[in-house]
Amino acid sequence: MRGEPPGPGPLDGVRVVEIALWVAGPATAAVLADWGASVVKVEPLAGDPQRHLEGLRPPGAPEAGGNPTFDVSNRGKRSVALDLKSDRGREVIERLLGQADVLVTNLRVRALERLGLDHESVLARHPRLVYALMTGYGLRGPHADAPGYDSGAFWARSGLAASLTVPGGTPPFQRGAMGDRSAAAVLAGGVSAALLARERTGTGQLVAGSLYRWGTYLLSSDLSIALQYGAPMATARREAMASPTVNCYRCADDRWVWLIGLERDRHWPPLVRAVGQPAWLTDERFATSSARQQNARTLIASLDTIFAEKPRDEWLKVFDECGVWAEPVNTIEDVLADEQFHAAGGLVEVPGTGTPGVNGPLDFGATPAGPRSAAPALGADADAVLGSLGYTRADVDALRSAGVVA
Known part of the structure; x- marks a missing residue:
């Protein structure tokens, strides 16, 4: 099992702000963090809901602290808990975005518009920013702003579940966050491509992915056959x-x-x-x-x-x-227990946890990737992050007293 990366990752020096919940958005930023980016996770005052997800302990398993599914999506980040609906909270966000290279979000578009954080508004104010947006169903169409968990958008609506259902059988359940994590890895690649384009043009851009499009892309063979021949392939028995x-x-x-x-x-x-x-x-x-x-x-x-x-x-x-x-x-x-899983680098040490973690999907020969810290406690880094934005200790205390920062 490999330990902490011995040197800077391929995205060393890239600054990422994450305003995201649950898995697909946070997992995108976690991949970027494994690749060396500095990620500030901006959470609601109550925290990312995934922190509080219950029912994860297998029956009969011993009690243990932590939340392993949250941890793997949030390692390597710093956390700030912030009231984005307040004017002073939005002021903090603007300062963060002014220093950032990338914004990662999976909030619904209407919510982003209400906060003034939709991609058109943000890119108008910060034209060098790469704005990475994960949605359930895309930016256009009658279902565009529907809630998009991966079990619905990626698994059910895309055709994946039906394509794996034998005639007369029941649709199979996917495993936890399969669509979220795989779509996140793809969006992280899109962010990297947009950063490269910015080096050439000097301008950032929107990089938009959706769980639905990712599911249908995985079914490219089936959909292409149906388009070509006018009939789908039968589900294999x-x-x-x-x-x-x-x-x-x-x-x-x-x-x-x-x-x-x-x-x-x-x-x-x-x-x-x-x-x-x-x-x-x-x-x-x-x-x-x-x-x-x-x-x-x-x-x-x-x-x-x-x-x-x-x-x-x-x-x-x-x-x-x-x-x-x-x-x-x-x-x-x-x-x-598979020797090949370990030899191929399937596990990685997560600093500060004492527990191995599942490694990311890629290795880099010259700029090593991997977690550089454990998932942060809610709001653990507010003082340091706000201090780097020019807020004094008195300013931060005042924001806490006003309920803007947790």
Whole structure:
């Protein structure tokens, strides 16, 4: 497990102001922080609602402090709790934005307009700023300003959930914040591109992403096929997959393997060797790719019987010996125990926590990325941040007394 980055990250010196809630916006700023940016998280006086999210402790797990989902979205930042509806609170924000390179927000557009923080107003006052906006559904259209949690915009409305639902089945649930975090990583890349463009033009710009567009982009293959042929691809059923070399199988220990032999003719003979059925190479039902597709149910049922004879790890050894391309269908416990997960840098030390954290999605060879501090307590950095803006200690005390700063 890698510790604190040994030097400046690729965005060292970039100053980010985050006015965001829950996951997609904060996670975008967390990626930028891992890449070396200095991030000030501006929260409501009561704090980001994700701080107070309940029901995260698995049944039977021991009591533990903290909030791991909040922590991973907010590490490496400083926190200021501020009343943005007050004139004096907006004055603080203006001073922050005057020193910033990037604003990250996922507040709804109408709320931003009421605060005078919509992208048109902010960019008119701060033309060099990169304004990163994450919405649920985009900036135009009848649903543009609807509330946009990722389970709705990314998972349900985009077609992802339905595309993964077998006929007669129920739509599957996504795992926590899958759409938020993946969309956040993309928006962080967009911020980097806009910063590069600013180096060339001297001008900032709006970079807008949406959970809905990210979900539909992930379904590009399905949507492109439907556009080209006028009909969608059917949802795959495991029992009738067109090719048995791209399928999952249950083993004797109730664990699963996933075969990834996408080239049907190339990967069929190794699978035949692995399962000890050489006669299948000349069996007219299975000898060709089209024959195997026609007889998929029969073939997969036979393979199910064979795979149920040995535990998963034994099959993985056989696959290695026979040249079958396959991977274990890992549980969370399997991933945490996976030597490759650790060797690939999947975990990282988060300074000041004593607990490992999940590493970001990218490594940089010369400008190392990674968390430089733990997630901040609510308002923990108000004195230092406001002091850097020219506020005296008496000024900050007065703002606290007025209920502008927590």
